[in-house]
Amino acid sequence: MKVNIVGPLPPPVGGISVHIKRVKKQLISKGVECNIYNEANVENEAENVYPIHSYKLFVLKIPFLKADVFHFHSISLKMRILLGVYKLLGKKIILTVHGESLADQINNSNRLVKFFLLKGLRYIDQVICVNEKNTKQLIDLGFNAAKLKTLPAFIKPFEDKQDIEAIPNFVWDFINNSEFVITANGCIRFYKDEDLYGVDLLVELVNRLLKNSIKVSLIFVVLDRDSQNEKERMYYKQIKEKIKDNKLESNFLFYETKDTEFYPILSRSHLFIRPTKSDGYGVSIAEAIHYNIPSIASDVCTRPEQTILFKSGDLNDLYNTTASVIHNYEKYKRKLETYESTDYFQELYDTYKSISGK
Incomplete structure (x- = not known):
């Protein structure tokens, strides 16, 4: 064939x-x-x-x-x-x-x-x-x-030592120096004049968690940066300025990738969040669950089994859901350990x- x-x-x-x-x-x-x-x-x-x-x-x-x-x-x-x-x-x-x-x-x-x-x-x-x-x-x-x-x-990913070695040292340093690592990924894109991948929500989430003494660090893997248009580049700049203004530089990292796989970073994290405003399914969610990583996602479409949903665009719901997972983390981990994801x-x-x- x-x-x-x-x-x-x-x-x-x-x-x-x-x-x-x-x-x-x-x-x-x-x-x-x-x-x-x-x-x-x-x-x-x-x-x-x-x-x-x-x-x-x-x-x-x-x-x-x-x-x-x-x-x-x-x-x-x-x-x-x-x-x-x-x-x-x-x-x-x-x-x-x-x-x-x-x-x-x-x-x-x-x-x-x-x-x-x-x-x-x-x-x-x-x-x-x-x-x-x-x-x-x-x-x-x-x-x-x-x-x-x-x-x-x-x-399911083909695990390869070269995929791990291709991740830059500053990413591993960020992960190793963090108490609780949240991962997310996507492009800087607009959909119906909204931040498609919910980067704005993630910045607000980290800020609120830290203010409430919940120690987290978030790494957002930026895909396809070279294709950003002028509006997206300006928005990306504004998001970075917001991170700086809120003194989140040591807790929020953008990693711009071209050809490195996500699974080496994902598998070393504690929680994955996908706050997209529109979506088809969320392959990264299924990948996180495959590695027994609790995953929170917006309720915009049918998600993989075991996904923890929040109301799309609702910062309060995202915050409450994330805080609940962190405070009850072992319960969520044990639930995934008995679940076999579908390839x-x-x-x-x-x-x-x-x-x-x-």
């Missing part, structure tokens, strides 16, 4: 790119040929990784590529519209929808664009949604339930085999 995957591959590191990286490793371990057509435009021909460069040229190239299954993770509207055309040309097509991107495209497009988008996607072999909410949205739009699948994107690769692999007929 041969699988062509279209989407980003680290660097930069992100939920989708890490998922694709792990899928590729698992496929190779099973003797499956796997090519990555990389939206991040990093090339490694020896590893069958090819940069897309230009969408305009790449969409014309796809009909001439050979594979038993084409798996798209792209959020490009134009590419999603064309998936039905590729199916007509004999390709076997899977699209994974990570988060709200497809729902936003459907809701915000004009009638003509919406018509062609929905028509094409209804025709392809499989649409995978990472949460049940998005699957239901598509069923309500008239999609065939047999062609829809809810399949979270979590695949979803095998179900994805079975989907490839079913659709390819191999």
